[in-house]
Amino acid sequence: MAPKVLVSDKLSETAVQIFRDRGIEVDFDPNLGKDKDRLLEVIGQYDGLAIRSATKVTEKILAAAGNLKVIGRAGIGVDNVDIPAASKKGVIVMNTPFGNSVTTAEHAIAMMFAVARQLPEASTSTHDGKWEKNRFMGVELFNKTLGVIGAGNIGGIVCDRALGLHMKVVAYDPFLSEERAKAMGVTKVELDELLARADFITLHVPLTDKTRNILSKDNIAKTKKGVRIINCARGGLVDEAALAEALKAGHVAGAAFDVFETEPATASPLFHLPNVVVTPHLGAATTEAQENVALQVAEQMSDYLLTGAVQNALNMPSVTAEEAAVMGPWLKLAQHLGAFAGQMTDEPVKAINILYDGTVAKMNLEALNCGAIAGIMKATNPDVNMVSAPIIAKERGVKISTTHQEKGGVFDGYMKLTVVTDKRERSIAGTVFSDGKPRFIQIKGINIDAEIGAHMLYTTNEDVPGIIGTLGHTLGDAGVNIANFTLGRAGQGGDAIALLYLDEAPKAEVLRALEATGKFSQVKPLVFDVA
Numbered sequence: 001m002a003p004k005v006l007v008s009d010k011l012s013e014t015a016v017q018i019f020r021d022r023g024i025e026v027d028f029d030p031n032l033g034k035d036k037d038r039l040l041e042v043i044g045q046y047d048g049l050a051i052r053s054a055t056k057v058t059e060k061i062l063a064a065a066g067n068l069k070v071i072g073r074a075g076i077g078v079d080n081v082d083i084p085a086a087s088k089k090g091v092i093v094m095n096t097p098f099g100n101s102v103t104t105a106e107h108a109i110a111m112m113f114a115v116a117r118q119l120p121e122a123s124t125s126t127h128d129g130k131w132e133k134n135r136f137m138g139v140e141l142f143n144k145t146l147g148v149i150g151a152g153n154i155g156g157i158v159c160d161r162a163l164g165l166h167m168k169v170v171a172y173d174p175f176l177s178e179e180r181a182k183a184m185g186v187t188k189v190e191l192d193e194l195l196a197r198a199d200f201i202t203l204h205v206p207l208t209d210k211t212r213n214i215l216s217k218d219n220i221a222k223t224k225k226g227v228r229i230i231n232c233a234r235g236g237l238v239d240e241a242a243l244a245e246a247l248k249a250g251h252v253a254g255a256a257f258d259v260f261e262t263e264p265a266t267a268s269p270l271f272h273l274p275n276v277v278v279t280p281h282l283g284a285a286t287t288e289a290q291e292n293v294a295l296q297v298a299e300q301m302s303d304y305l306l307t308g309a310v311q312n313a314l315n316m317p318s319v320t321a322e323e324a325a326v327m328g329p330w331l332k333l334a335q336h337l338g339a340f341a342g343q344m345t346d347e348p349v350k351a352i353n354i355l356y357d358g359t360v361a362k363m364n365l366e367a368l369n370c371g372a373i374a375g376i377m378k379a380t381n382p383d384v385n386m387v388s389a390p391i392i393a394k395e396r397g398v399k400i401s402t403t404h405q406e407k408g409g410v411f412d413g414y415m416k417l418t419v420v421t422d423k424r425e426r427s428i429a430g431t432v433f434s435d436g437k438p439r440f441i442q443i444k445g446i447n448i449d450a451e452i453g454a455h456m457l458y459t460t461n462e463d464v465p466g467i468i469g470t471l472g473h474t475l476g477d478a479g480v481n482i483a484n485f486t487l488g489r490a491g492q493g494g495d496a497i498a499l500l501y502l503d504e505a506p507k508a509e510v511l512r513a514l515e516a517t518g519k520f521s522q523v524k525p526l527v528f529d530v531a
Contacts, residue, residue: 002024004048005019005024005050007050008030022306031054044064051072057255065089069090072096073095073297074294078095086385094310098153100283101154103289105154108202109280115275116140142165143167147170152173155353159265170193171184179472189219194242195223209215221246229243244273256277260281300312312323336528340419340443343379348396349396355403355414365402373386377393398435409439446490450501453502455505460520463489471500
């Protein structure tokens with residue numbers, strides 16, 4: 001059955017057609033996002049939800065979204081999506097961080113020009129028939145110092161454009177290296193130095209606990225007298241009331257804001273102040289940007305639903321289509337290893353250790369980790385997936401550790417998963433053969449070569465004669481066919497294991513019959529998702 005996507009906000013028809021062209025069923029209802037009750041009624045039908053800013057994806061909506069696998073936000077901001085709730089539900093949340101970067105950066109530059117030359121007020125005055133040439137004395141951008149708070153994707157474009165205007169650019173960004181700053185042609189500084197030096201300040205950071213009110217009353221007081229402040233990033237980065245006071249006092253010469261702490265902004269301390277330019281969140285509002293982000297989100301969602309490729313996800317490691325094709329068997333192996341360990345473990349898990357050896361060590365280990373953790377967690381929570389599993393593990397205080405190393409054995413690559421509880425450590429290793437099929441190659445340190453099937457039976461015993469016969473006769477008498485039979489032992493007369501691939505799940509009476517023989521210390525049926 002083809003995946004089904006709901007587009008509940010205004011996306012371009014071209015983007016909607018991308019879903020159809022990729023074989024995905026799509027319902028385009030651009031006003032549905034504003035109707036919370038109706039959205040709640042229908043959301044359970046869909047595998048994907050494509051939105052802009054109007055649709056509010058709350059915990060309540062997610063609770064009703066029984067089939068939902070991915071939410072795609074056409075744009076950068078995902079303030080309208082409850083990401084923690086989506087993660088616990090196992091729903092991937094994607095955005096399109098690059099589709100409107102140039103547009104937003106250009107808007108910041110335009111706002112800087114507007115406030116430097118008082119263009120809106122001059123335009124209004126001239127429209128009113130006045131000719132107040134002497135009233136609107138502006139300042140040049142040439143040779144002025146621009147302070148950029150946040151030199152990432154959009155901030156980097158702003159830096160580039162400002163350098164083209166022959167401005168001096170200083171940047172504050174904890175993640176900006178000296179080498180990267182040098183390559184960009186900017187000077188990396190701490191925030192206090194930026195505040196003291198900048199003639200213009202522009203913000204390009206997300207709204208987080210650390211960045212909220214980064215331009216607080218105290219920090220605004222540290223700025224150079226006559227500074228002009230531009231915010232086209234996120235409302236809440238600047239204390240609007242404190243900025244209004246600084247504008248009235250003459251310390252700040254002007255401000256240009258496209259975003260506000262409360263939106264839609266019908267009132268703000270900045271409204272109706274002289275030399276304050278305000279726009280209604282137009283940073284991404286160009287024809288090109290709207291089309292770009294819409295097309296991008298449609299492609300990303302389609303890729304995930306059809307191939308498993310993950311791009312620009314906020315709660316899941318990214319996996320390209322090329323990686324997905326190569327990693328597919330290894331990801332399935334990671335899930336099988338986790339499923340084995342999870343089904344064999346009855347006590348609370350304290351730690352999960354994953355070893356990657358050889359070729360697999362060069363793959364996307366974050367994604368493989370998620371697969372292994374999901375396999376373990378599914379034993380107690382069947383609804384868990386690669387998105388929600390790491391969240392659940394973290395909530396339970398499970399420590400995750402990863403080791404990768406060069407080829408250290410007879411296989412080109414293998415994975416070894418160790419689960420630690422208060423009582424024991426249990427390990428299992430596996431590899432992917434050239435035919436693309438995952439295999440178990442070691443359990444409890446005992447080497448084996450086991451094909452993985454949907455229904456398997458695991459037994460442990462002392463290495464004594466008659467075990468094969470007992471297993472064969474007991475299962476045969478019950479009408480259970482053995483598709484594959486693997487044995488392994490630590491040494492002659494020592495611990496031994498058997499792993500049987502069965503055509504169907506063994507019934508309880510079969511398990512009891514095996515236990516009644518007294519030959520097995522453990523008899524455990526296992527189930528694997530081999531689809």
